[in-house]
Amino acid sequence: MKRFLSVLLTIAMLLGMVTISAMAEGEEPITITIYDAAANYHGIQKGWFAKVVKDRFNIVLDIVAPQVAGQEIYATRAEEGDLGDIVIVDKSEFPNLVQAGLVREINEITGKENLMRFKDQIEHYNKELTGEEGKFYGIPSEMTDTSPSSLTDDVVPDSPMLRWDLYKAIGAPEIKDLDGLVDALAAIHEIHKTTDAGDPCYAVTLWADWDNNDDMSGPANVTHITPWYGQKMKRSALLQADGETFLKVYDRAGAYYKATKFLNNLYQKGLVDPDSGSQDWNSVMNKWINGQADLLWYNWSVGFTNNNKDADGVPLKSKGETFFWIPITDSKYYAESDAYYGTARMFGVGSKVEGDKYDLILNFLDWYASPEGMTFQHVGIEGLNYTVNEDGTFSVLHDDALSANLPVPEEYVGEDGVVGYSDGNNAINQWIGASICVNPLTNERFPTKFWASYKAQEKEEDKTKAEWQEHFGAENAVDYMLKNGMLEPSPNVGFAAPKDEGEIKSLRPEINGKLCEYTWKAIFAKDDAEFEALWDEMIEELDGFDYDKLFENDVAAYQVEVDMKKAALGK
Structure with missing residues (x-):
């Protein structure tokens, strides 16, 4: 039954994506510029992730990375009044963008189902930002579906x-x-x-x-x-x-x-x-x-x-x-507790964006926070990184796809001909939903170490973990720290320092x-x-x-x- 429901959910999402693609069929792709403080790559997204995005939205992602191009690019673009179509900056900088008119209101996100999985967190930030109810400018990065006092991971x-x-x-x-x-x-x-x-x-x-x-x-x-x-x-x-x-x-x-x-x-x-x-x-x-x-x-x-x-x-x-x-x-x-309210960066939409392009960007951001989008970000490609089990859960296939830059399946090779998984990995390098979230497609958290299939395999194969546990008398790092008085988690309150x-x-x-x-x-x-x-x-x-x-x-x-x-x- 669980497998059946998972398949239905996947089909529903894919049908929605096909509808978007069908509307854009035959049209020239639209370039979306992302000013991205988190990116380590500057230029056009390439490889498999570029194809995933183009197939679903007929868009090309052009990433502006100040960490690569130099911080002066911020001043140059800000002076022109157009930082980017999508803007990802440090949370402390985001109010400056609002005040300077470099990002626009995005109140329509309240109608986006996947983003509204994080409704509490998004409302929390924007109310602090504007002092008003129902007015939205920013989407926090890496929000969790846990709580402000949870410490879910097994490492700090x-x-x-x-x-x-x-x-x-x-x-x-x-x-x-x-x-x-x-x-x-x-x-x-x-x-x-x-x-x-x-x-x-x-x-x-x-x-x-x-x-x-x-x-x-x-x-x-x-x-x-x-x-x-x-x-x-x-x-x-x-x-x-x-x-x-x-x-x-x-x-x-x-x-x-x-x-x-x-x-x-x-x-x-x-x-x-x-x-x-x-x-x-x-x-x-x-x-x-x-x-x-x-x-x-x-x-x-x-x-x-x-x-x-x-x-x-x-x-x-x-x-x-x-x-x-x-x-x-x-x-x-x-160590702070789970980043329920998000981490140090914010997503926004550039103030010059309007009309159909604005609708397209909101659809993209909603997909980016969707189970399918987060699976691509946090797990990878079915048939390369993982396989789907009969009950709808995942099993690891190639967990070295990133480090070994393994070739992606043929259907994920786009017009640029890039075949390496690492070469085509998501260069945005910042997420809306944190990997620690539960994947609605599997009812397990996104990281492989939380999968039942992985734990069973790990017990047989991971010599390091078994020996570490025996040597230190603990289940994992956090367990050891707590047992030995080395860690007192600090509540995560979603604070954003003033500009x-x-x-x-x-x-x-x-x-x-x-x-x-x-x-x-x-x-x-x-x-x-x-x-x-x-x-x-x-x-x-x-x-x-x-x-x-x-x-x-x-x-x-x-x-x-x-x-x-x-x-x-x-x-």
């Missing part, structure tokens, strides 16, 4: 992961602190200096094109380590684990200093990829796929490694050659620029004396640019979020 977003077989090979030592992690990585490097293909390996490989991203000041490679020690970057300020106290970013008692010194300690031992700081994200991604990094710290990064196979086609997970979180005894993790005004608006880029400049210099300091001298120089520079004023502004802004979290906890 930012946590250290080592390759299990290499960790075991050095004796699976207890790692008491970051110095202990440096020692462990140095020992791993002694036995893992190159990949099987002869490529050089390092403890970490870093990149700079995400600096000052996600509404945090400083290099992303540093700001995403601070949560290991219970501190979260809130623009230019560090919020401590107690949820009440803010530290200056350069405070030597803070986790930003600790994270930067950790990376410098690795550098002093020759464990940092020499291309770090000059290479871009795409280069790093390829090095992760090639197995050239021994430490990962984003929860999603294992998608580029753990599903890979060796040269003989043997899954790495069956050999224990996959990454898993390893405890650092003195860590205390800062910068007046002097703060000019101070922030100057201070952020100096912070990044000196942080990178400190990472590459030749010894402790040079590191400390650079840190002192950075403090002097930031204070000279009136950092105190920016810090006080940001503390005041995020105190509102702190108070909202306290209220959510009944404090």
Whole structure:
């Protein structure tokens, strides 16, 4: 019965898509420009995802990526009054677009069934934005269907992961602190200096094109380590684990200093990829796929490694050659609950869009939030990434399709002739519905690790997980953290910091620029004396640019979020 209902739902969705395509048959495709702060690719979407979109809507996606083309492209397009047809920007920037008339009202989304699965979250944001009921401008990114207090995933977003077989090979030592992690990585490097293909390996490989991203000041490679020690970057300020106290970013008692010194300690031992700081994200991604990094710290990064196979086609997970979180005894993790109200970015529609194009864009965004659209985004292509079981659930077919850039089925090859799955993957790189949501087509969450079929297969094949569970006496990373007092989830309240005004608006880029400049210099300091001298120089520079004023502004802004979290906890 479940399979029958799933088929009916799929047919209904496909019929709707066929109707849209039929109306556009024989017509020239319409180009939709997406100004996309999340994109790592600049240009026309290609490959299988381009064909999926063209077949359903007869549109071509032209992605404008400031992370690739340069941040000045924002000013240029804003001055022309046309940022894009679809606009994806940081949540803190979105009110500026509304005020500047760069995005339009999109009240008609209330009639869109798939978007209205997230009705509560969309209304919550827009009421905060406008102070009015029933007026809509923005759609939050990566909303969940859980609750503001749920912690659904089995890992936290930012946590250290080592390759299990290499960790075991050095004796699976207890790692008491970051110095202990440096020692462990140095020992791993002694036995893992190159990949099987002869490529050089390092403890970490870093990149700079995400600096000052996600509404945090400083290099992303540093700001995403601070949560290991219970501190979260809130623009230019560090919020401590107690949820009440803010530290200056350069405070030597803070986790930003600790994270930067950790990376410098690795550098002093020759464990940092020499291309770090000059290479871009795409280069790093390829090095992760090639197995050239021994430490990962984003929860999603294992998608580029753990599903890979060796040269003989043997899954790495069956050999224990996959990454898993390893405890650092003195860590205390800062992790927010599920992003029920969405993450740090917003979707909007450009103010120049109207008429049939406006209707087309709303239909596209509704599909983007639909079960079919989210399956393409979070799972992939039937017949390549997964198969459909008799009961309507999915089973993994090729979980290395992305990392191995496997060829897509012939029906997904478009006019551009691009056949690689990774080459044609969705370059928008931002979702409306989070992957943690339940897929109505299967009644299971989108990530494969939540599928009953995957769990059964994993029990037999994933040597890493079974050994990790036995070694650490826990089901998963979050289970271990909670059992050992290393994690206290913070409620997700959907807070959006106010936009910068007046002097703060000019101070922030100057201070952020100096912070990044000196942080990178400190990472590459030749010894402790040079590191400390650079840190002192950075403090002097930031204070000279009136950092105190920016810090006080940001503390005041995020105190509102702190108070909202306290209220959510009944404090």
